Amino acid sequence: MFFKTGKINEFRLWGLLLTLAGMGIMILGTAGILLWGRQGQLIAGIFLILGMISMMGSMAIYFWAGMLSTSAVILKCPECGKQTKMLGATDRCMFCKTILTLDPNLSNTQTSLEQKS
Template identity: 65%
Template sequence: MKFKSSKVNEFRLWGLLLTMGGMLLMIIGLAGIVFGWGTAGKIMAGVFMVIGAIAMLASMGVYFWAGMMSTSATVIECPECGKPTKLLGKTDRCMFCKTILSLDPKHDPQANA
């Protein structure tokens, strides 16, 4: 399994990265106006503001998607830490202790060990 944390947390991480990246792009674009780079600075500010706003909208979409998946996820109790965690797909990791979990015995690493 390629995920090192639960799938829901991975999607939330990508949403956070898009949010921070969009804000960073908007701040970089603002430098064109703050430092008075003339017409080129205004064009740069406009381009970076639009790209940053698109990244922010994409992050909103990712957060919405993660929320919708989270509401339909199966909640199980982790055998390692005993906390309730959400399971997406055939295999997933515990949101707290990162133990690999599965409802299908064919994919369950604890049953095959």
């Protein structure tokens, strides 16, 4: 994981970044009309299509994260005591970022996982 967050929250973060990038690309595209007039309409059209593709990718990531969230294991974090969702063999608490696992073989290597991150 790139950031020290839960996997579901990381998917949502990438969806948000794609949404913001798509909106920024669309705004830059419409600025082409102001800068170049009639010739800028082609640039605006291209940038609007690229922004729309980015927004559609964002929608797909949000849908995927939602589907993963429905099948995630819900457990209580031993550190903060709040309910959190876990994907895979190891994941982080959504609230306190504690590394969680249900696999007894991986529970002994908790300190080595924290050192790698």
